[in-house]
Amino acid sequence: MSSNSVRPVTPTTAHARPARGSAGWDLLGSELSVLFRRRRTWAMLVSVALIPILLAVSVRLSSNELRPGQGPPFLDQVTQNGLFVGFTAMVVAIPLFLPLTIGVVAGDTIAGEAGLGTLRYLLVAPAGRVRLLLVKYLGAAAFCLVATLMLTATGALIGALLFPVGPVTLLSGDTISVAESLLRSLLIAAYVTVSLLGLAAIGLFISTLTDVPVGAMAATVVVSVVAQILDVLPQLSWLHPWLFSHYWLGFGDLLRQPIDLSSFASNAMLQGAYILVFGALAYGRFTTKDILS
Template sequence: MSRAEVAESVRPVSPLWTFGLLRNELVTTFRRWRTLALLAVLAGVPVLVGIAVKMETGDGSSPGGGGGAGPAFISQITNNGLFLVFTALAATLPFFLPMAVGVVAGDAIAGEANSGTLRYLLVAPAGRSRLLLTKYATVVIFCLAATLVVAVSALTVGALLFPLGDLTTISGTQISLAEGLGRALLIALAVAASLIGVAALGLFVSTLTGSGIAAMATTVGLLITVQILDQIPQLHALQPYFFSHYWLSFADLMREPVYWDELARNLGLQALYAAVFGSAAWARFTAKDITA
């Protein structure tokens, strides 16, 4: 730690200054062309799914050629456009959403080091711990924003292309459109919470290198590797500990009554990953020699 960092670290930090740091991080993150491009791709997925289903069912056939193939809930989209929200989230969660989060998280620290701005950030009265926490909070907010972009895009396309109304749950019971919208919001929040483990992992990787591209590539590579391992039957004893194992448990929110067991396991597992890799990121970042 440099003399300037030591001198600044003993000064009291105003909560307003901390809020200003978070606000600055959010503005910087969401104004990057890369971030906007990622959000645009995420918003485009429900559009493509909705148009594909509309074209395929134009002759009265069911999606997937009548076999119910495709992401969860896709066979119900023609009956109720709200199911496009659930289908889009199920389609983007395995890769698109975590990839976007991995890119933002991987670039959080390494990108600053690569551009030469990390040292100047640490001269400000924030301290390494506060800066790291702010970076992680920014990535978590991006998780929520990215998920809501998918959900809102899907709801808009679903309302334009298909009818809306009361919907049938997985359990076969009927719920009102208002309750369905509430369930859709809960599902979006559950999906966003499913990404906090990836966010912590990406942040940790970001503290290990000074190259933003290397950090992003490593995070996305780890994401793909874990999901491949999660599909190998011989690893069934380890799979419940992979961060992606319970991602699709959000479908249980469409049951009546709601099944909470796997949802709780998912949230607990994400909290564990956030604690472990968040602590590892803190330990690495606070001891790291910042030269750029």
């Protein structure tokens, strides 16, 4: 047989080539493994978990009785029902603490690899730039989910340890069982996770603009703060519905009977728009970027 003849594809050679779909899942698994093995990741998750703990301990040790409307929403209900610890902690964490952690994770997605000099090695086949970009975003989205669940679970546990637990009175005046209130807590965690996905997309885009991860992290957090400042200025009321932070505190509608999902739907549509826009910008930037490190 001529040396130039085509070599037949045998079962051995066929299996030697990893399927593109399998390679994508392997890359995602590797990304999640690296992300959740970092000490920095767990330090941020522990910091998030400390929010309901500090809040509950402070209320438990306080000798002053809280009046309705004093402090963050639901705080005056904590002493009567420990399940409100998680709700109050979520309100406290959303404006700064959760966006700060998301900014760190999302800002580090691409810029962190470039800063370490490992980015070009991740782009070898069968990964590719588009697949790597998607995997990095999914990793940031996974962190959003874990962070909100960590806060919710810690709030429920510390609330049950320090305060009585019983049926929850909703904002509408109706009372629901403990089991249903825990389901509402998970629904609120899902709401907040969705709320942070737009910021994660912005952080991913910013991360493609620089090789300095600290700069990308800081810029993402600054964008979050600026959006919230703009959202409270009455002169810019026309802009408010378009800001990714506009519905962040809208989960109060999930504490009514019957459940009002209109804010959830509006929030999901808004975050989806930000994901599409900034995902496209990140794609345009990253696929044309010269990778030197």
